[in-house]
Amino acid sequence: MTGRAPPPPGPPPGPPPGPPPRPPAPAPPRTAPPVLSPLPPKEHKAGSTSAESTADRGAATSALLESSGNAGNGLQQSASITFNNTADDKRAFALERTSLLQQLEIDRILSAFRLNPYDVLEVPLEADDKEINKIYRKKSLLIHPDKVKHERAVEAFDLLKKASSHLLDEEKRKALDETVMDARLMVLKELNLPFATPYDDARLANLSPSWDDRVRSATKELMVDDELRRRKAIRVQHQAEGEVQRKKEQAVEERKRKVEHDAAWEQTRDHRVADWRAFQKGSKKKKKSDPNVLG
Structure with a gap:
């Protein structure tokens, strides 16, 4: 009685094998903006001269510079608009500030003790004629009736002028200082x-x-x-x-x-x-x- 040979090994148990999985689709290649993408190198034919190559590179450079110049002009125009807006805002702020200072100065003069020129002109007791003239000139330019829209600007200007004249008069100032x-x-x-x-x-x-x-x-x-x-x-x-x-x-x-x-x-x-x-x-x-x- 002779023995049998063992059967050959079969496939492992499990589901039947299916078709192989598909590889993922390749992502579309990214393309750079035409303005910034460099031109592909041109194949030189046999017998092409170096002058033709130089001309091609010059044309590509000109196109790139022109595109960059257009973009720069847009940025410059945008910056100019922003600058103009900022300048207008500063000018409007300066005008509003001057108007407020004018009103405050007129109100101060009208509320000052009118018998005391030092209070009206707002100068220290030790001020000399030069300082008095300097302060009067500055304040008179600020509240001049031709430059101020205030119903009592003329009255305030007259009080300021009278105070300055009083302090510049030697005899009157001497009596005042006494x-x-x-x-x-x-x-x-x-x-x-x-x-x-x-x-x-x-x-x-x-x-x-x-x-x-x-x-x-x-x-x-x-x-x-x-x-x-x-x-x-x-x-x-x-x-x-x-x-x-x-x-x-x-x-x-x-x-x-x-x-x-x-x-x-x-x-x-x-x-x-x-x-x-x-x-x-x-x-x-x-x-x-x-x-x-x-x-």
């Missing part, structure tokens, strides 16, 4: 400090109200008193002048009445003489006609 000096001495007296106290003394640094505010308030008080006395003196002067004028007019009226009386007396003189003569004649006739009682 008033300010009296105000400082008055404040020092209120603080129980000696009159020789320097204005940079530490005891004057931390006052509340401040030293400057106290001096400004005292100066205002003295100026108001001076103005009231000045107005009273003007009223008294006007009254005196009015009394003198009244007496002059009364004397003229008296002379006029006397002249008119004398003229009327002269005009009736003939009539009075005639009446007197008639009266005299009547008296004589009456005496002749009287009977002699004792006869």
Whole structure:
């Protein structure tokens, strides 16, 4: 009895084999923009010269530069528009800022203490003529009525000009500075400090109200008193002048009445003489006609 040979090995158990899977579709090649894509190298035929190759490269370079130039012009135009908008905004902002400063300065002048030119012109007490002229010129140009649309611009401009003229007048400024000096001495007296106290003394640094505010308030008080006395003196002067004028007019009226009386007396003189003569004649006739009682 002979043995059998084993059967050949079969396929492994599982599903029957199918067709092989398809490879994935290749992605479409990316194409660069025509402006930036370089030209493919040109095949040179046998016998082509180097001049032809140079001409081709020059044409490609010109096309590339032209495309780049068009793109640059677009960017430049866009940047120009942005710049113009920015310039217009800056100009509008500058005009609005100037208008606001003009209104604020006019309001400040109109609300300042008008009897004190230092407050109206807003200059320090130690300012010289050069600084006063400089500040006046700057402020007058800012609020000039020809440049400002404000209903009280003329009034503010006149106050500014009057304050400048007052400070540039040597005699008027001397009197004004004397008033300010009296105000400082008055404040020092209120603080129980000696009159020789320097204005940079530490005891004057931390006052509340401040030293400057106290001096400004005292100066205002003295100026108001001076103005009231000045107005009273003007009223008294006007009254005196009015009394003198009244007496002059009364004397003229008296002379006029006397002249008119004398003229009327002269005009009736003939009539009075005639009446007197008639009266005299009547008296004589009456005496002749009287009977002699004792006869």
